[in-house]
Amino acid sequence: MxxxxxxxxxxxxxxxxxxxxxxxxxxxxxxxxxxxxxxxxxxxxFMTGVFEHAEAFLLGRKTYEIFASYWPLHADPADPIASSLNVLPKYVATTTLASADWQNTHLITGDLREEIVALKQRDGKELQVHGSGALVRWLLREGLIDTLHLxxxxxxxxxxxxxxxxxxxxxxxALTQSRTTSAGVVLSSYERSGEPEYGDYAEDERV
Structure with missing residues:
Protein backbone atom coordinates (compact mmCIF):
# COMPACT_ATOMS: atom_id res chain seq x y z
CA MET A 1 0.00 0.00 0.00
CA PHE A 46 -12.01 16.23 -3.80
CA MET A 47 -12.25 14.72 -0.32
CA THR A 48 -14.76 12.10 -1.49
CA GLY A 49 -12.38 11.14 -4.28
CA VAL A 50 -9.52 10.74 -1.81
CA PHE A 51 -11.50 8.39 0.43
CA GLU A 52 -12.48 6.22 -2.53
CA HIS A 53 -8.82 5.07 -2.68
CA ALA A 54 -8.56 4.10 0.97
CA GLU A 55 -7.64 0.57 2.02
CA ALA A 56 -6.87 1.44 5.66
CA PHE A 57 -6.21 4.47 7.86
CA LEU A 58 -3.24 5.48 9.98
CA LEU A 59 -4.18 8.07 12.58
CA GLY A 60 -2.65 9.93 15.48
CA ARG A 61 -4.37 9.68 18.84
CA LYS A 62 -5.98 13.14 18.82
CA THR A 63 -7.42 12.79 15.32
CA TYR A 64 -8.59 9.28 16.12
CA GLU A 65 -10.49 10.50 19.17
CA ILE A 66 -12.07 13.34 17.17
CA PHE A 67 -13.15 10.95 14.40
CA ALA A 68 -14.33 8.25 16.86
CA SER A 69 -16.60 10.73 18.63
CA TYR A 70 -18.28 11.76 15.37
CA TRP A 71 -18.29 9.19 12.57
CA PRO A 72 -19.86 6.18 14.36
CA LEU A 73 -22.87 8.44 14.97
CA HIS A 74 -23.08 9.33 11.28
CA ALA A 75 -22.91 5.88 9.70
CA ASP A 76 -24.68 6.69 6.43
CA PRO A 77 -24.06 3.85 3.91
CA ALA A 78 -24.55 6.36 1.09
CA ASP A 79 -21.72 8.55 2.38
CA PRO A 80 -18.39 7.19 1.06
CA ILE A 81 -16.39 9.02 3.73
CA ALA A 82 -18.51 7.71 6.61
CA SER A 83 -18.56 4.21 5.16
CA SER A 84 -14.79 4.12 4.70
CA LEU A 85 -13.98 5.40 8.16
CA ASN A 86 -16.49 3.22 9.95
CA VAL A 87 -15.70 -0.04 8.16
CA LEU A 88 -12.06 -0.06 7.03
CA PRO A 89 -9.15 -0.88 9.39
CA LYS A 90 -7.87 2.00 11.49
CA TYR A 91 -4.34 1.89 12.93
CA VAL A 92 -3.69 4.37 15.74
CA ALA A 93 -0.20 5.50 16.68
CA THR A 94 -0.39 5.99 20.44
CA THR A 95 1.53 5.69 23.67
CA THR A 96 -1.45 6.59 25.86
CA LEU A 97 -4.54 4.68 24.65
CA ALA A 98 -5.02 1.27 26.26
CA SER A 99 -8.12 0.30 24.28
CA ALA A 100 -10.37 1.53 21.47
CA ASP A 101 -14.04 0.73 20.87
CA TRP A 102 -14.50 2.01 17.32
CA GLN A 103 -15.05 -0.86 14.91
CA ASN A 104 -11.91 -2.34 13.30
CA THR A 105 -9.43 -0.24 15.30
CA HIS A 106 -5.91 -1.49 16.01
CA LEU A 107 -3.52 0.28 18.38
CA ILE A 108 0.14 0.59 17.42
CA THR A 109 2.03 0.61 20.69
CA GLY A 110 5.30 -0.99 19.56
CA ASP A 111 7.96 0.21 17.13
CA LEU A 112 6.06 2.70 14.98
CA ARG A 113 8.39 2.69 11.98
CA GLU A 114 8.51 -1.10 11.90
CA GLU A 115 4.71 -1.36 12.06
CA ILE A 116 4.17 1.22 9.32
CA VAL A 117 6.71 -0.37 7.00
CA ALA A 118 4.94 -3.70 7.50
CA LEU A 119 1.57 -2.12 6.68
CA LYS A 120 2.98 -0.52 3.52
CA GLN A 121 4.19 -3.92 2.35
CA ARG A 122 0.65 -5.30 2.31
CA ASP A 123 -1.38 -5.47 -0.89
CA GLY A 124 -4.05 -2.86 -1.38
CA LYS A 125 -4.70 0.70 -2.44
CA GLU A 126 -3.75 3.36 0.11
CA LEU A 127 -2.87 3.57 3.78
CA GLN A 128 -4.29 7.02 4.42
CA VAL A 129 -3.39 9.61 7.03
CA HIS A 130 -5.89 12.41 7.70
CA GLY A 131 -5.24 15.21 10.14
CA SER A 132 -2.81 13.76 12.71
CA GLY A 133 -0.38 16.66 12.50
CA ALA A 134 2.16 15.35 15.01
CA LEU A 135 2.20 11.99 13.23
CA VAL A 136 2.63 13.67 9.83
CA ARG A 137 5.61 15.63 11.17
CA TRP A 138 7.17 12.35 12.30
CA LEU A 139 6.46 10.72 8.92
CA LEU A 140 8.19 13.65 7.19
CA ARG A 141 11.24 13.13 9.38
CA GLU A 142 11.26 9.43 8.56
CA GLY A 143 10.67 9.84 4.81
CA LEU A 144 7.72 7.44 4.78
CA ILE A 145 5.18 9.50 2.81
CA ASP A 146 4.54 8.39 -0.78
CA THR A 147 1.76 10.81 -1.70
CA LEU A 148 1.01 14.20 -0.15
CA HIS A 149 -2.30 15.96 -0.74
CA LEU A 150 -1.64 19.46 0.54
CA ALA A 174 6.64 15.67 -8.19
CA LEU A 175 3.47 17.74 -8.54
CA THR A 176 0.88 15.44 -10.12
CA GLN A 177 -2.14 17.70 -10.02
CA SER A 178 -3.23 21.09 -8.75
CA ARG A 179 -6.54 22.83 -8.79
CA THR A 180 -8.28 25.64 -6.93
CA THR A 181 -11.75 25.43 -5.42
CA SER A 182 -14.32 28.15 -5.93
CA ALA A 183 -13.60 29.29 -2.35
CA GLY A 184 -9.88 29.64 -3.06
CA VAL A 185 -8.41 26.48 -1.51
CA VAL A 186 -5.45 25.18 -3.52
CA LEU A 187 -5.56 21.38 -3.78
CA SER A 188 -2.11 20.10 -4.68
CA SER A 189 -1.05 16.45 -4.96
CA TYR A 190 2.59 15.40 -4.82
CA GLU A 191 4.27 12.03 -5.37
CA ARG A 192 7.61 11.27 -3.78
CA SER A 193 10.29 11.21 -6.48
CA GLY A 194 13.50 10.65 -4.52
CA GLU A 195 16.17 12.93 -3.14
CA PRO A 196 16.36 16.65 -3.98
CA GLU A 197 18.63 17.74 -6.80
CA TYR A 198 20.75 20.88 -6.51
CA GLY A 199 22.25 23.37 -8.90
CA ASP A 200 23.70 26.85 -9.16
CA TYR A 201 21.99 29.69 -11.06
CA ALA A 202 25.37 31.34 -11.51
CA GLU A 203 26.42 28.43 -13.70
CA ASP A 204 23.19 28.19 -15.67
CA GLU A 205 23.52 29.92 -19.07
CA ARG A 206 19.73 30.06 -19.40
CA VAL A 207 19.45 32.52 -16.51
Missing amino acids: KLTVTTFVTLDGVYQAPGGPQEDPSGGFVHGGWSAPYGDEDFGR LSFPVLLGTGKRLFPTDALPTAY
Missing part, protein backbone atom coordinates in the same frame (compact mmCIF):
# COMPACT_ATOMS: atom_id res chain seq x y z
CA LYS A 2 1.08 3.54 -0.63
CA LEU A 3 1.12 5.83 2.38
CA THR A 4 -0.93 8.90 1.49
CA VAL A 5 -1.25 12.02 3.64
CA THR A 6 -4.11 14.47 3.21
CA THR A 7 -3.60 17.57 5.31
CA PHE A 8 -5.08 21.05 5.71
CA VAL A 9 -2.66 23.93 6.14
CA THR A 10 -2.79 27.73 6.28
CA LEU A 11 -0.57 29.99 4.20
CA ASP A 12 1.83 30.24 7.13
CA GLY A 13 1.94 26.46 7.63
CA VAL A 14 -0.45 26.03 10.57
CA TYR A 15 -2.33 22.73 10.81
CA GLN A 16 -3.84 23.10 14.28
CA ALA A 17 -7.61 22.67 14.77
CA PRO A 18 -8.87 23.25 11.22
CA GLY A 19 -12.35 21.84 11.84
CA GLY A 20 -13.57 23.57 14.97
CA PRO A 21 -12.69 25.58 18.10
CA GLN A 22 -12.65 22.52 20.38
CA GLU A 23 -10.42 20.28 18.24
CA ASP A 24 -7.16 21.48 19.74
CA PRO A 25 -7.07 24.69 21.80
CA SER A 26 -3.69 23.78 23.32
CA GLY A 27 -1.16 26.56 23.70
CA GLY A 28 -4.00 29.08 23.92
CA PHE A 29 -4.87 28.63 20.23
CA VAL A 30 -7.96 30.73 19.49
CA HIS A 31 -8.33 30.22 15.73
CA GLY A 32 -9.91 26.76 15.68
CA GLY A 33 -12.26 26.14 12.76
CA TRP A 34 -10.31 28.19 10.22
CA SER A 35 -10.97 25.72 7.36
CA ALA A 36 -14.75 25.41 7.84
CA PRO A 37 -15.80 28.53 5.87
CA TYR A 38 -14.10 27.11 2.76
CA GLY A 39 -15.90 23.75 2.64
CA ASP A 40 -17.68 24.14 -0.69
CA GLU A 41 -18.75 21.53 -3.28
CA ASP A 42 -15.35 21.51 -4.98
CA PHE A 43 -13.71 20.72 -1.66
CA GLY A 44 -16.27 18.01 -0.91
CA ARG A 45 -15.77 16.30 -4.26
CA LEU A 151 -4.77 21.58 0.89
CA SER A 152 -3.68 25.21 1.27
CA PHE A 153 -6.30 27.57 2.68
CA PRO A 154 -6.18 31.32 1.93
CA VAL A 155 -5.79 32.38 5.54
CA LEU A 156 -2.80 33.44 7.63
CA LEU A 157 -3.00 33.00 11.42
CA GLY A 158 0.38 33.93 12.84
CA THR A 159 0.13 31.43 15.71
CA GLY A 160 -0.47 27.70 15.97
CA LYS A 161 1.30 24.40 15.39
CA ARG A 162 3.30 24.30 12.15
CA LEU A 163 3.17 21.31 9.83
CA PHE A 164 6.68 21.09 8.44
CA PRO A 165 9.45 20.22 10.91
CA THR A 166 12.86 21.83 10.54
CA ASP A 167 14.43 18.38 10.68
CA ALA A 168 12.33 16.78 7.93
CA LEU A 169 14.16 14.31 5.70
CA PRO A 170 15.21 16.13 2.49
CA THR A 171 12.84 14.72 -0.13
CA ALA A 172 11.84 15.66 -3.68
CA TYR A 173 8.20 15.43 -4.75
Whole structure:
Protein backbone atom coordinates (compact mmCIF):
# COMPACT_ATOMS: atom_id res chain seq x y z
CA MET A 1 0.00 0.00 0.00
CA LYS A 2 1.08 3.54 -0.63
CA LEU A 3 1.12 5.83 2.38
CA THR A 4 -0.93 8.90 1.49
CA VAL A 5 -1.25 12.02 3.64
CA THR A 6 -4.11 14.47 3.21
CA THR A 7 -3.60 17.57 5.31
CA PHE A 8 -5.08 21.05 5.71
CA VAL A 9 -2.66 23.93 6.14
CA THR A 10 -2.79 27.73 6.28
CA LEU A 11 -0.57 29.99 4.20
CA ASP A 12 1.83 30.24 7.13
CA GLY A 13 1.94 26.46 7.63
CA VAL A 14 -0.45 26.03 10.57
CA TYR A 15 -2.33 22.73 10.81
CA GLN A 16 -3.84 23.10 14.28
CA ALA A 17 -7.61 22.67 14.77
CA PRO A 18 -8.87 23.25 11.22
CA GLY A 19 -12.35 21.84 11.84
CA GLY A 20 -13.57 23.57 14.97
CA PRO A 21 -12.69 25.58 18.10
CA GLN A 22 -12.65 22.52 20.38
CA GLU A 23 -10.42 20.28 18.24
CA ASP A 24 -7.16 21.48 19.74
CA PRO A 25 -7.07 24.69 21.80
CA SER A 26 -3.69 23.78 23.32
CA GLY A 27 -1.16 26.56 23.70
CA GLY A 28 -4.00 29.08 23.92
CA PHE A 29 -4.87 28.63 20.23
CA VAL A 30 -7.96 30.73 19.49
CA HIS A 31 -8.33 30.22 15.73
CA GLY A 32 -9.91 26.76 15.68
CA GLY A 33 -12.26 26.14 12.76
CA TRP A 34 -10.31 28.19 10.22
CA SER A 35 -10.97 25.72 7.36
CA ALA A 36 -14.75 25.41 7.84
CA PRO A 37 -15.80 28.53 5.87
CA TYR A 38 -14.10 27.11 2.76
CA GLY A 39 -15.90 23.75 2.64
CA ASP A 40 -17.68 24.14 -0.69
CA GLU A 41 -18.75 21.53 -3.28
CA ASP A 42 -15.35 21.51 -4.98
CA PHE A 43 -13.71 20.72 -1.66
CA GLY A 44 -16.27 18.01 -0.91
CA ARG A 45 -15.77 16.30 -4.26
CA PHE A 46 -12.01 16.23 -3.80
CA MET A 47 -12.25 14.72 -0.32
CA THR A 48 -14.76 12.10 -1.49
CA GLY A 49 -12.38 11.14 -4.28
CA VAL A 50 -9.52 10.74 -1.81
CA PHE A 51 -11.50 8.39 0.43
CA GLU A 52 -12.48 6.22 -2.53
CA HIS A 53 -8.82 5.07 -2.68
CA ALA A 54 -8.56 4.10 0.97
CA GLU A 55 -7.64 0.57 2.02
CA ALA A 56 -6.87 1.44 5.66
CA PHE A 57 -6.21 4.47 7.86
CA LEU A 58 -3.24 5.48 9.98
CA LEU A 59 -4.18 8.07 12.58
CA GLY A 60 -2.65 9.93 15.48
CA ARG A 61 -4.37 9.68 18.84
CA LYS A 62 -5.98 13.14 18.82
CA THR A 63 -7.42 12.79 15.32
CA TYR A 64 -8.59 9.28 16.12
CA GLU A 65 -10.49 10.50 19.17
CA ILE A 66 -12.07 13.34 17.17
CA PHE A 67 -13.15 10.95 14.40
CA ALA A 68 -14.33 8.25 16.86
CA SER A 69 -16.60 10.73 18.63
CA TYR A 70 -18.28 11.76 15.37
CA TRP A 71 -18.29 9.19 12.57
CA PRO A 72 -19.86 6.18 14.36
CA LEU A 73 -22.87 8.44 14.97
CA HIS A 74 -23.08 9.33 11.28
CA ALA A 75 -22.91 5.88 9.70
CA ASP A 76 -24.68 6.69 6.43
CA PRO A 77 -24.06 3.85 3.91
CA ALA A 78 -24.55 6.36 1.09
CA ASP A 79 -21.72 8.55 2.38
CA PRO A 80 -18.39 7.19 1.06
CA ILE A 81 -16.39 9.02 3.73
CA ALA A 82 -18.51 7.71 6.61
CA SER A 83 -18.56 4.21 5.16
CA SER A 84 -14.79 4.12 4.70
CA LEU A 85 -13.98 5.40 8.16
CA ASN A 86 -16.49 3.22 9.95
CA VAL A 87 -15.70 -0.04 8.16
CA LEU A 88 -12.06 -0.06 7.03
CA PRO A 89 -9.15 -0.88 9.39
CA LYS A 90 -7.87 2.00 11.49
CA TYR A 91 -4.34 1.89 12.93
CA VAL A 92 -3.69 4.37 15.74
CA ALA A 93 -0.20 5.50 16.68
CA THR A 94 -0.39 5.99 20.44
CA THR A 95 1.53 5.69 23.67
CA THR A 96 -1.45 6.59 25.86
CA LEU A 97 -4.54 4.68 24.65
CA ALA A 98 -5.02 1.27 26.26
CA SER A 99 -8.12 0.30 24.28
CA ALA A 100 -10.37 1.53 21.47
CA ASP A 101 -14.04 0.73 20.87
CA TRP A 102 -14.50 2.01 17.32
CA GLN A 103 -15.05 -0.86 14.91
CA ASN A 104 -11.91 -2.34 13.30
CA THR A 105 -9.43 -0.24 15.30
CA HIS A 106 -5.91 -1.49 16.01
CA LEU A 107 -3.52 0.28 18.38
CA ILE A 108 0.14 0.59 17.42
CA THR A 109 2.03 0.61 20.69
CA GLY A 110 5.30 -0.99 19.56
CA ASP A 111 7.96 0.21 17.13
CA LEU A 112 6.06 2.70 14.98
CA ARG A 113 8.39 2.69 11.98
CA GLU A 114 8.51 -1.10 11.90
CA GLU A 115 4.71 -1.36 12.06
CA ILE A 116 4.17 1.22 9.32
CA VAL A 117 6.71 -0.37 7.00
CA ALA A 118 4.94 -3.70 7.50
CA LEU A 119 1.57 -2.12 6.68
CA LYS A 120 2.98 -0.52 3.52
CA GLN A 121 4.19 -3.92 2.35
CA ARG A 122 0.65 -5.30 2.31
CA ASP A 123 -1.38 -5.47 -0.89
CA GLY A 124 -4.05 -2.86 -1.38
CA LYS A 125 -4.70 0.70 -2.44
CA GLU A 126 -3.75 3.36 0.11
CA LEU A 127 -2.87 3.57 3.78
CA GLN A 128 -4.29 7.02 4.42
CA VAL A 129 -3.39 9.61 7.03
CA HIS A 130 -5.89 12.41 7.70
CA GLY A 131 -5.24 15.21 10.14
CA SER A 132 -2.81 13.76 12.71
CA GLY A 133 -0.38 16.66 12.50
CA ALA A 134 2.16 15.35 15.01
CA LEU A 135 2.20 11.99 13.23
CA VAL A 136 2.63 13.67 9.83
CA ARG A 137 5.61 15.63 11.17
CA TRP A 138 7.17 12.35 12.30
CA LEU A 139 6.46 10.72 8.92
CA LEU A 140 8.19 13.65 7.19
CA ARG A 141 11.24 13.13 9.38
CA GLU A 142 11.26 9.43 8.56
CA GLY A 143 10.67 9.84 4.81
CA LEU A 144 7.72 7.44 4.78
CA ILE A 145 5.18 9.50 2.81
CA ASP A 146 4.54 8.39 -0.78
CA THR A 147 1.76 10.81 -1.70
CA LEU A 148 1.01 14.20 -0.15
CA HIS A 149 -2.30 15.96 -0.74
CA LEU A 150 -1.64 19.46 0.54
CA LEU A 151 -4.77 21.58 0.89
CA SER A 152 -3.68 25.21 1.27
CA PHE A 153 -6.30 27.57 2.68
CA PRO A 154 -6.18 31.32 1.93
CA VAL A 155 -5.79 32.38 5.54
CA LEU A 156 -2.80 33.44 7.63
CA LEU A 157 -3.00 33.00 11.42
CA GLY A 158 0.38 33.93 12.84
CA THR A 159 0.13 31.43 15.71
CA GLY A 160 -0.47 27.70 15.97
CA LYS A 161 1.30 24.40 15.39
CA ARG A 162 3.30 24.30 12.15
CA LEU A 163 3.17 21.31 9.83
CA PHE A 164 6.68 21.09 8.44
CA PRO A 165 9.45 20.22 10.91
CA THR A 166 12.86 21.83 10.54
CA ASP A 167 14.43 18.38 10.68
CA ALA A 168 12.33 16.78 7.93
CA LEU A 169 14.16 14.31 5.70
CA PRO A 170 15.21 16.13 2.49
CA THR A 171 12.84 14.72 -0.13
CA ALA A 172 11.84 15.66 -3.68
CA TYR A 173 8.20 15.43 -4.75
CA ALA A 174 6.64 15.67 -8.19
CA LEU A 175 3.47 17.74 -8.54
CA THR A 176 0.88 15.44 -10.12
CA GLN A 177 -2.14 17.70 -10.02
CA SER A 178 -3.23 21.09 -8.75
CA ARG A 179 -6.54 22.83 -8.79
CA THR A 180 -8.28 25.64 -6.93
CA THR A 181 -11.75 25.43 -5.42
CA SER A 182 -14.32 28.15 -5.93
CA ALA A 183 -13.60 29.29 -2.35
CA GLY A 184 -9.88 29.64 -3.06
CA VAL A 185 -8.41 26.48 -1.51
CA VAL A 186 -5.45 25.18 -3.52
CA LEU A 187 -5.56 21.38 -3.78
CA SER A 188 -2.11 20.10 -4.68
CA SER A 189 -1.05 16.45 -4.96
CA TYR A 190 2.59 15.40 -4.82
CA GLU A 191 4.27 12.03 -5.37
CA ARG A 192 7.61 11.27 -3.78
CA SER A 193 10.29 11.21 -6.48
CA GLY A 194 13.50 10.65 -4.52
CA GLU A 195 16.17 12.93 -3.14
CA PRO A 196 16.36 16.65 -3.98
CA GLU A 197 18.63 17.74 -6.80
CA TYR A 198 20.75 20.88 -6.51
CA GLY A 199 22.25 23.37 -8.90
CA ASP A 200 23.70 26.85 -9.16
CA TYR A 201 21.99 29.69 -11.06
CA ALA A 202 25.37 31.34 -11.51
CA GLU A 203 26.42 28.43 -13.70
CA ASP A 204 23.19 28.19 -15.67
CA GLU A 205 23.52 29.92 -19.07
CA ARG A 206 19.73 30.06 -19.40
CA VAL A 207 19.45 32.52 -16.51
